[in-house]
Amino acid sequence: MKFYFHYILILLLATKSVNSQTITIDAQIETPKIIENSLKMGNPGSTGKEITINNKFLSLAGKPMIPVMGEIHFSRCNPDKWEDLILKMKANGITIISTYVFWIYHEEEKGTFNWEGSKNLKRFIELCKKHDVWAYPRIGPWCHGEVRNGGLPDWIVNQEEFKPRTNDAKYLEYVDQWYREISEQLKGLYYKDDGPVIGIQLENEYWRGKGGEKHIMTLKNIALNYGIDVPMYTITGWRNTSTPENEVIPLWGGYPAAPWNTDIKEIKSNASYVFNKPINDQSIGNEASTTKYQPNYSLYPYFTCELGIGNQISEHRRPVLSPIDGITIATSNVASGSNLPGYYVFAGGLNPVGKLTTLHEERYESGYWNEYPIISYDFQAALRETGEISSAYHKLKPLHYFLSEFGEQLAPMTPIIPSNNDNPDDLQYAFRVKDNSGYLFVSNYYRGHKKTTKKDVQFHIKLKEGDIKIPSSSINIEDSTVFIYTM
Secondary structure (H helix, E strand, O other), X not given: OOOOOOOOOHHHHOOOOOOOEEEEEEOOOOOOOOOOOOOOOOOOOOOOOOEEEOOOOEEEOOEEEOOOEEEOOHHHOOHHHHHHHHHHHHHOOOOEEEEEOOHHHHOOEOOEOOOOHHHOHHHHHHHHHHOOOEEEEEOOOOOOOOEHHHHOOHHHHOOOOOOOOOOOHHHHHHHHHHHHHHHHHHOOOEHHHOOOEOEEEOOOOOOOOOOOHHHHHHHHHHHHHOOOOOOEEEEEOOOOOOOOOOOOEEEEEEOOOOOOOOOOOOOOOOHHHOOOOOOOOOOOOOOOOOOOOOOOHHHXXXXXXXXXXXXXXXXXOOOOOOOOHHHHHHHHXXXXXXXXXXXXXXXXXXXXXXXXXXXXXXXXXXXXXXXXXXXXXXXXXXXXXXXXXXXXXXXXXXXXXXXXXXXXXXXXXXXXXXOOOOOOOOOEEEEEEEOOEEEEEXXXXXXXXXXXXXXXXXEEEEEXXXXXXXXXXXXXXXXXXXXXXXX
């Protein structure tokens, strides 16, 4: 059986050639050990539908699966459109809907919380439950998300009594109140209660390295104290993110452009288009942070939360993206062994305006890195800020349906990827294998580069129980071609 998708259906044009370029992949490997029960996650859910996670993949009721996560910010969307947007995401194959909960949106004025209208987290999660999709709140306290102060209220940022984003007792007193408010919104909607909330992200881009783990653990314990007991606790992992061992799972990402860069230099290389890209991608986020801190990432599965279908534009960087940027980046990650593709953002929106200030990230008052649009948060996403379906949406859908159909077999498989494949013109390929079966991933697209046609290509796969050739006749692989071949 064959399943393939790409921008040009090049496999349908395959022709025989006596001078084929044979690419040999030795897939005669032993399956790496799966480490069970080492991650200290929360309540897995009721019997028969338990969510468990090992160092390689997530399982539902004991069966491996590859869920797909897409981000939408409920508070950036008209609540009358929430249901429509959730249904469009589900129809695309999204199984987990993640959403930031921006503190400044809900407590702009100290002591006055607002959970009404577009800020009604409870109603949004209830709609996820109604339509049988899992939910994943990213609760901060600091979120970034191109929001003023990274989502911290001005009254937190401007005081001089304590230092935010630390274990300062006064700061934690306010964080405790914030998490308590969130817990009230989520009460009865956790997976342990047969609700849709399967996980929580703590903080975001907490680039404090060694020593910062104590703060992440403090946040986790505050959440647990308020009953936020879920199958998965995560953080964003890139750069120097503090990672208390086995307590949280670092999630990764990759984008087609970098509007957060403070310079206007041309981006000539992007590891997001390379199979076997570094998990800890240094291109994400402000360039001020560098990585010296290296936890043992082999303890955790390779999951992502920020694969860019598009990017937000900034005042000085305004990338125009292709509909196939998102599908190529997602395929690259899955080919490289990722077992949870997660998109930021899958649906764009509009920034609300606060009582006291605008709420977009801006550098003139808050001192943040970049100046972003006051209202638009379109992000060139699969679902645009209007709710309109983009071309990228249609490119992604076959991949998500493929993962739904074949995820149980694919999740335990190990990727075999050639080394020294980071030249923009290199043909990207990987074979994920277990025992005598596998999936071949191929890409000949790299943003900003016109790639040469790879002529007369055929893959020779060496398996334990014999060799196969994919496809049966050599083919030409043109620029902007991405496909998966199953056996």
